[in-house]
Structures are given as C-alpha cells and as structure tokens.
Amino acid sequence: MITLSKKLRQQQDGSKQEIMIHKRISIRDKLLVKEVPEMEENLPKTCNITFEDSNVLHMFDLSIHPDEGYWHGGTFHFHIEVPDEYNIVPPKVRCETRIWHPNIDEDGEVCLSLLRQNSYDMMGWAPTRRLKDVIWGLNSLFSFQDLLNFDDPLNVEAAENYARDKDSFKCKVQSYIEQYATKR
Numbered sequence: 240m241i242t243l244s245k246k247l248r249q250q251q252d253g254s255k256q257e258i259m260i261h262k263r264i265s266i267r268d269k270l271l272v273k274e275v276p277e278m279e280e281n282l283p284k285t286c287n288i289t290f291e292d293s294n295v296l297h298m299f300d301l302s303i304h305p306d307e308g309y310w311h312g313g314t315f316h317f318h319i320e321v322p323d324e325y326n327i328v329p330p331k332v333r334c335e336t337r338i339w340h341p342n343i344d345e346d347g348e349v350c351l352s353l354l355r356q357n358s359y360d361m362m363g364w365a366p367t368r369r370l371k372d373v374i375w376g377l378n379s380l381f382s383f384q385d386l387l388n389f390d391d392p393l394n395v396e397a398a399e400n401y402a403r404d405k406d407s408f409k410c411k412v413q414s415y416i417e418q419y420a421t422k423r
Contacts, residue, residue: 267325271296271370278370283378297321300335301374305381309412310338313420317349317377321370329354329364330373337419339412341392341401342380350393351376 275296279288287302301317316335322328332354334347342350352362353376392398401408 265323267297267321267323270326271321274370278374281371281375283375285381286374286378288374297325301377303378303381308382309409310340310381310416310420312413313338313416315381315420319370319373326366326368328356329368330370332373332377337415339394339397339400339408339415340380341394341398344394348393349377349380351380 282288285304285306287304289300289302290296291298291300298318298320301319303315303317305311305313305315314336315338318333318335320331322331332349332351334343334349337345344350353364353368353372355363357363397408397411400411
C-alpha cells in the first residue's frame, strides 16, 4: 500500500517542496498513516478491508462475515469515511447491505456508542479511540448478544420482533441474509 509518508519521500525536489507538502498534510492524514497499518494488523478474522484508492486512506469499505450468531452466513458491507476533524470527531459509518438488526436501520444508519460524539453510556467517541476500535465495535454487533440494543434500538421494529418471538426474528434475519447479504 502506498502511504502518504512514502509519497512524501518520493518527491524529487527535496527540502523546500517537501516542507511545503508537510504543511498541507492534515492531522487526520498524519494519524491515518499510523493507524491504518495498525488496523489492518489487528483485524478480526471475520473482517476484510478494501481501499478503492490506496492513496486515499480516509475512505474504505469493510466487509463482515459473522461466523456465529443470528447473522452467520451473511456478508455485510460498510462504508467508512474519516472526516477532516478526526480524531476529535468519529468516523462516519454506513451499512451498505440491507439487514434486519436492532442497531442498524433500513437506511444503513448504525447505532454504536463509540460512533457517537456524545453518548449516554459514557462509551462514546473520544480522541483516544482508533480505527481498530471502530472495526471491532462493528464486528461485535454481529457476535455479542449483550451489545445488541433492544432497550433503545435504532430499528424499533426489529427489536420488537426479537422481544415478541425470537424464532420469527431469526427467520426474518435469515430471509434478509438470503436476499441481500450474499457475497458480492
């Protein structure tokens, strides 16, 4: 992968031009040069990351292939965009796969505490968090029952379906997997 630091070293006209380029690189991009390799090294076995352009580190896609739980057998795609204000504000995450899930709505919005600037449970975004935390948090939505939010869900209908009839919930999840979450 070509990183910004490699790109900077490749500049032919050494000192003056390199100093000018260093001034233009955002804090976000400097952080991402360090965080992206760390994120790739610490990826859960159920996740894959794809960069459309290896020189653009602030936009990438994540695929999660749960190996257990209700969503086992599906492949779920997320688009992650890291804003200029990173690490003060969290990355923006959108689920690109239709899914029946209490924490992900039909429009792809994701409810995960660490993606919130301010959260009620004090587990929201903080400048000490990293991209690997976001990846592990998204992955946990498919594997840990206690992280599913049924008390204050984003998809109320899915949460109510789970509360009423777990077998019906499982059937609907499987139906969504068959229709929308096959590998592409």
